[in-house]
Amino acid sequence: MSVNAEHNEQRFQGAGVSPGVARGVIHVIRDDMDDVARYRIEPGHVQHEISRFESALIQTRMQILELQQRIAESIGAKDAAIFDAHLLVVEDRTLIDEVLRKLQSDLCNVEWVFNEVASKYSETLSKIDDPYLRERAGDIEDVTRRVIRNLQGKAPQILSEAEPHILIAHNLTPSDTATMVKQHVLGFATDLGSRTSHTAIMARSMEIPAVVGLHDITEKLESGQQVLIDGTNGLVIVDPTPETLAKYEEIEAWRRKVATQLKELRETKSTTRDGHHIVLSANIELPDDVDTVVANGAEGIGLYRTEFLYLNRNTLPNEEEQYEVYRKVADRVAPDPMIIRTFDLGGDKLAPNTVDIVDEMNPFLGWRAIRFGLDNIDIFKTQLRAILRASVAGNVKIMFPMISGLDELRKTMSILHECKEELRKSDQEFNESTEVGAMIEIPSAAICAERLAEDVDFFSIGTNDLIQYAIAVDRVNEKIAHLYEPTHPAVLRLLKMVADAAHKNNIWVGVCGEMAGDISLIPLLIGLGMDELSVGATRVPRVKRAVQTLDVPSCRQLVDDAMNLHTPQEILQRSLQLANERYGDLLG
Ligand code: PEP
Numbered sequence: 080m081s082v083n084a085e086h087n088e089q090r091f092q093g094a095g096v097s098p099g100v101a102r103g104v105i106h107v108i109r110d111d112m113d114d115v116a117r118y119r120i121e122p123g124h125v126q127h128e129i130s131r132f133e134s135a136l137i138q139t140r141m142q143i144l145e146l147q148q149r150i151a152e153s154i155g156a157k158d159a160a161i162f163d164a165h166l167l168v169v170e171d172r173t174l175i176d177e178v179l180r181k182l183q184s185d186l187c188n189v190e191w192v193f194n195e196v197a198s199k200y201s202e203t204l205s206k207i208d209d210p211y212l213r214e215r216a217g218d219i220e221d222v223t224r225r226v227i228r229n230l231q232g233k234a235p236q237i238l239s240e241a242e243p244h245i246l247i248a249h250n251l252t253p254s255d256t257a258t259m260v261k262q263h264v265l266g267f268a269t270d271l272g273s274r275t276s277h278t279a280i281m282a283r284s285m286e287i288p289a290v291v292g293l294h295d296i297t298e299k300l301e302s303g304q305q306v307l308i309d310g311t312n313g314l315v316i317v318d319p320t321p322e323t324l325a326k327y328e329e330i331e332a333w334r335r336k337v338a339t340q341l342k343e344l345r346e347t348k349s350t351t352r353d354g355h356h357i358v359l360s361a362n363i364e365l366p367d368d369v370d371t372v373v374a375n376g377a378e379g380i381g382l383y384r385t386e387f388l389y390l391n392r393n394t395l396p397n398e399e400e401q402y403e404v405y406r407k408v409a410d411r412v413a414p415d416p417m418i419i420r421t422f423d424l425g426g427d428k429l430a431p432n433t434v435d436i437v438d439e440m441n442p443f444l445g446w447r448a449i450r451f452g453l454d455n456i457d458i459f460k461t462q463l464r465a466i467l468r469a470s471v472a473g474n475v476k477i478m479f480p481m482i483s484g485l486d487e488l489r490k491t492m493s494i495l496h497e498c499k500e501e502l503r504k505s506d507q508e509f510n511e512s513t514e515v516g517a518m519i520e521i522p523s524a525a526i527c528a529e530r531l532a533e534d535v536d537f538f539s540i541g542t543n544d545l546i547q548y549a550i551a552v553d554r555v556n557e558k559i560a561h562l563y564e565p566t567h568p569a570v571l572r573l574l575k576m577v578a579d580a581a582h583k584n585n586i587w588v589g590v591c592g593e594m595a596g597d598i599s600l601i602p603l604l605i606g607l608g609m610d611e612l613s614v615g616a617t618r619v620p621r622v623k624r625a626v627q628t629l630d631v632p633s634c635r636q637l638v639d640d641a642m643n644l645h646t647p648q649e650i651l652q653r654s655l656q657l658a659n660e661r662y663g664d665l666l667g
């Protein structure tokens with residue numbers, strides 16, 4: 080942290096994960112359930128504690144209803160349904176009666192009594208071997224936090240305050256971020272997190288400036304302070320001085336100018352200056368993101384992260400619902416392709432109310448993506464049938480995440496064939512020649528890519544995971560974020576192996592990890608022979624400009640040189656050198 084003594088401006092440095100500047104009043108969310116004080120009360124004060132408790136329950140109920148309504152309006156009724164379970168907790172007679180009994184017997188303040196009773200309930204439920212009851216434990220904890228904050232007279236700990244604000248939180252899960260109501264959250268900053276976490280990816284696609292990995296910012300700031308967030312440089316500036324504000328106004332004016340110039344590229348092709356076309360598509364998380372894809376001039380969707388359909392709800396999406404969603408998106412982007420990735424649940428994307436993946440020691444090495452799908456055939460087949468049926472509406476392709484080797488790929492393919500057979504039997508239409516691809520995001524798949532390429536129509540490299548698994552650096556751990564090196568010589572070799580294996584088998588290969596949207600690395604990716612780049616929709620214009628200024632021979636030469644370099648920094652510098660020569664203005 081640094082302090083400008085004259086004006087008491089405080090600066091906190093973290094990792095900027097979603098560019099742009101946001102200014103406003105902050106709302107701090109801490110995990111402060113441990114601070115529930117205990118004090119004795121006189122028998123004559125029991126009635127007063129009961130009244131406080133009743134008011135807090137009413138207030139909590141109103142807050143939940145209000146939040147539910149806002150989410151229903153902005154995101155949809157299904158996402159809002161998650162709060163039905165929270166409302167049930169506030170009305171739970173057994174829980175409330177036990178609090179009243181304990182108040183009489185223990186003669187302690189009601190927040191302490193309520194916390195004791197609710198914690199005992201959720202602890203008991205969380206130990207029962209039943210996913211539904213375990214999830215009720217989570218609901219109880221959430222509601223307990225709200226009720227106690229209301230009893231303590233603190234601002235409610237909800238993700239969407241009524242007024243536009245900047246959110247400061249210890250951590251935000253991808254599902255928290257998905258329910259963030261964009262109009263109200265101007266920007267956010269968190270203690271934890273890193274650039275390739277799904278929370279950061281979501282922030283970029285929602286265009287919310289964000290800084291993560293600030294370690295203990297929630298301890299240092301208080302709700303109500305004025306803050307400026309610089310999501311490009313990873314800065315949180317408290318009480319910015321007039322000079323700082325003036326400087327940021329200039330930066331924003333420059334950003335707006337570049338954005339306007341880039342908009343003009345919308346109708347142009349992402350073709351290198353020597354005439355080599357690189358397919359430039361966009362990644363989406365939510366169906367509504369498709370508007371930004373079209374607005375930014377992407378050539379379709381290179382990665383649709385369908386797992387977000389499963390988050391923040393109480394029931395799994397059925398075949399009909401999924402079919403409708405996929406059909407609409409496919410129709411909107413047709414004739415351009417839409418690559419639907421089957422759900423990648425697990426890791427940092429948990430759907431605790433519907434999918435029973437909990438408490439793993441190493442979630443990113445655990446029951447995730449295709450592994451979970453192959454063990455939950457019904458859920459998996461439901462999705463595959465929905466995707467196949469939607470294939471009639473547009474140019475739909477299917478892609479499987481976290482394939483580690485041939486066995487897994489074969490099992491997956493045979494399930495896909497079963498689904499096709501089921502659809503044929505029930506006379507349901509689908510495109511028989513729907514293309515199927517594998518994500519290459521596990522080193523074992525990259526190393527065996529030559530064989531895998533024989534069984535699929537395309538590869539899409541998930542560099543976010545490939546890098547974390549190749550270097551053994553947890554992609555969401557801010558303490559080791561500096562070790563997460565996309566230009567590590569080992570990563571470069573893996574990428575080259577995959578691209579060469581694809582081309583040897585005459586299939587195309589793309590990159591859909593965040594590396595594809597990093598304009599300092601585009602020369603490397605083109606030099607490696609990538610046929611497609613799929614990036615966050617808002618990155619499309621920049622990447623397009625970068626591609627248009629490059630030529631294949633210079634990029635190939637760059638890769639030849641880079642293969643002889645030994646450190647990530649040397650490789651990055653070499654790529655940056657070419658990027659700077661061709662489109663230095665974009666890198667500034
Ligand atoms: C990746 O791993 O690079 C990828 C695109 O998938 P996700 O970020 O959803 O894991």
Ligand code: MG
Pocket residue numbers: 480520541543544
């Ligand atoms: Mg991945």
